[in-house]
Amino acid sequence: MEIYLDANATTPVLPQAQAAALAAMASDFGNPSSIHSTGLKAKATIDSVRASARRVLGAPTGRLIFLSGATEGIQTAVLSALTALKQRRKQDPGTAPSLLLYGATEHKAVPEALRHWNALLGLDLTVLAIPVGPDGRHDLAWLREHAPRAGLVCTMAANNETGVISDLDGIAATLAGSPALWMVDSVQALGKLPLALLERGIDYAPFSGHKLYAPKGIGLLYVREGAPFMPLMAGGGQEGAARSGTENMAGIAAMGAVLAALEEGRCFRPSATLHGYRARLAAALEEAFPGLQFNAPAAHTLPTTLNFSVPGCSARLLLDLFDAAGVRVSGGSACGASKALPSFVLQAMGLPAWRTASAVRLSFGPAADEAFIDEACARIRACGQALRESCQGLAAGSAETADGVVRWLADGGCCHVVADRRSGRCVVIDPQPEIVERLVSWLRCQRLNVAAVLRTGAPRDDGIEAAAAILRSAFSVIATDGPIRLGERRLAPLRMKGDAIGFVLDNGLGPRLAFVRDAAGVPKDGLAALEPEDLVVCTHDPHNRLARRVGDEHGDAGEVGDEWAIDAPALHRLLDNEPSARLIDVREAYEQCLGAGLALGGQAVPLSCVLDALPGWLALPANTPLVFFCRSGNRSGQVARALRRLGHARSFSLAGGLALWPHAAQEVATLDERMPAWE
Known part of the structure; x- marks a missing residue:
């Protein structure tokens, strides 16, 4: 069962809305502009849904225009306002x-629309952002100062990332007497907040159906009676010439079903119930993740939204963790999630950098029920337990002590820990300041004593030295310049060009690993102390190459072709035809624990431990197929491409990962029967 907690991005379609859309496509499919009976029935549906929208929104007057969604509504509102401003300037x-x-x-749809139409209409007006306070609400004093010179003011009813509810009454009072037109992005408010469009004097209010159980591709724009209006879409004159183009009858019918449900009050929970649900989810999060901080005050946020950060845990780690448990959350706005950037919303609120970079948004819809919340809370607690048991949280866990090389990623680069389970000792190479707190917790949880903290590259005063000082203090590390022995492993200084420093790890079983700052630090003569088969590992690894051969002069983004991705049918054929093929799960231990039912069998080698496994994989016969998989295909793709660069051409990644694996639960047993138990 999927627990979908990303309702601020989009929602499933309400069953009544599905039925209404299908009925519109099957029988009420007429063109509402036609004058025959079938067309008149379609026109009657539009009129009925518009009347319902007026009642739900409390908008007996003004325009209510059906269009594709909030982005088109925002564009239309901005174009209308700026066209009027251009006329006024003339x-x-x-x-x-x-x-x-x-x-x-x-x-982002709002400032981008402002800049676009401002430039296209040749207005050259100054576009300014209204500051917000730490609570996410607008600075009304600043707005009061600038309102007399404003032509258009754009605010949200409620923020999509944090759920912060704007002080619309305060804004309305501040704009009294101002010449400015006022647009309120009401996407997150529908079904959750009273908007009082007329009473507050709101000129434009866009809505999007897919944020409240209607399909994508349908929305509404409210335009106050008397407010300037300019159609964005010109053509056949539909929607009273306000928005040309044949109406989306299926979408309108579906949205009508949602509006009817709002009027009836049976599908959607009352505000008090939603607040209770949010409180239970908040309690589960705090229990699961000690030290968690919520990024917006509950008193001024939607009862369906929680935005939080966990010390020492990146947003990516948390998203992978939740997704492995079948819980869908996001790292902020869905439109910006793929860019993996710090939240500009939290930055505007003045929150610390670690919170803006690691924030996670949890949101549910007002149709959620008790059983859904029960299961969500249970899985959130399971996520926290999995994190603790893998020593990835700040609380103690029970994971088996690490053995070998563990790779830690941070924005600034990579940190490597070389651990020896038998002696309980380790060496930390290039600790990164972004993850040092979590690293200290992990080392203690792993019951590892730090024998040395080393740094590659030329000595300089940067964050790595500060992180190293924290580790030395936490573990009473004794400084050393000579070779360090960790059981059967030996870590020794490596001669580099200039005053650069490197280290070489030898376990006596095959290719050695040389740790250096970056590829530029590797002399062209091939690091005299190393052999051609040895591997170079860079602390600065922006393209996730993982490792390179000694003397490899290829660029960081060297091409390896596109045949490394393998889809499900091709994987089935490969396993049927080549019994030597190996499946390798590169998800982290906490993901494997939570998502055991989705595993495809084979060998488990978390991405953080891949460096230890590389020599063994490279020693296999060249025709041995290696197929890596993870949640989405991104991490497994990194490993497959790295192995291909290192010479093992038959390395593959499952395209789309487990997220796109067809009928994963049914396929597990079949694949497990084919796969040997790899050691």
Whole structure:
């Protein structure tokens, strides 16, 4: 069972809405512009849904236009307002407004629309962001100062990332007497907040159906009676010439079913119930992740949204963890999630960098029920337990002590820990400041004593030295310049060009690993102390090459072709035809624990431990197929490409990972029967 907690990005379609859409496609498919009976039935549906929308929104007057969604509504509103401003400037250039204002935490669709139409219409108005406080609400004093010169003010009813509810009454009072038109992005408010569009004097309010159980591709735009209006879409004159193009009858019918459900009050929970659900989810999160911090005050946020950060845990780690447990959350706005950037919303609120970079958003819809929340809380607690048991949280765990090389990623580069389970000793190479707190916790949880903290590259004063000082203090490390023995492993200084420093790890069983700062530090003569089969590992590894051969002069983004990705049918054929093929799960231990039912069998080698396994894989016969998989295919793709660069051409990654694996639960037993138990 999937626990979907990303409702601020989109929602499933309400069963009543599905039925209404299918009915519209099957029988009420007429063109509402046609004058025959089938067309008249379609026109009657549109009129009925519009009337329902007026009642739900409390908008008996003004335009209510059906369009594709909030982005089109925002574009239409901005175009309408700016066209009116251009006309005003022609008539009276001396008193025309000079500013366009938007909330600093607005969805990117708003400032982008402002800049686009401002440039296209040749207005050259100044576009400014309205500051927000630590609570995410607009700075009304700043707005009051700038409002007299503003032509358009754009604010949100509620923020999509944090759930912070804007002080719309305060904004309305601040704008009283201002010449500015006012647009309120109401996407997250529908079904959750009373908007009082008329009472507050809101000029434009866009809505999007897919944020409240309607399909994607349908939305509404409210335009106050008397507010300037300019159609974005010109053509056949549909929607009273407000939005040309044949109407999306299936979407309108589906949205009508959602609006009817809102009017009836049976599908959606009352506010008090939703607040209770949020409190239970918040308690489960705090129990699962000690030290967790919520990024917005509960008193001024939607009862369906929680935004939080966990000390020492990146947003990527948490997203992988939740996804392995079948819990769908996001790292902020869905539109910006793929960019993996710090949240600009939290930055605007002035939150510390670690919180803006590691924030996770949890959101549910108002149709959620008790059983759903029960299961969500149980899985959140299971996530915390899995993190502790793998020693990845800040609380103690029970994981088996690490043995070999463990790779830690941070924004600034890589940190490597060389551990020896038998002696309980380890060496830390290039500790990164972003992860040092979590690293200290992990080392203690692993019951490892730090024998040395080393750094590669030329000596310089940077964050690595500060992180090293924290480790030396936490573990009473004794400084050493000579070789260090960790059981059968020996770590020795490596001669580099200039005053650069490197280290070489030898376990006596095959190719050695040379740790250096970056590829530029590797002399062209091939590091005299190493052999051609040895592997070079760079602390600075922006393209996730993992390792390179001695003397490898290829660029960081060297091409390996595109045949490394293998889809499900091809994987089935490979396993049927080549019994020597190996499946390797590179998800981390906490993911494997939570997602055991999705595993495909084979060998488990977390990405963080791949460096230890590389020599063994490279020693296999060249025709041995190696197929790596993870949650999405990104990490397994890194490993497959790395092995191909290192010479093992038959390395593959399962395209789309487990997320796209067809009928994964049914396939497990079949694949497990084919796979030997690899040691």
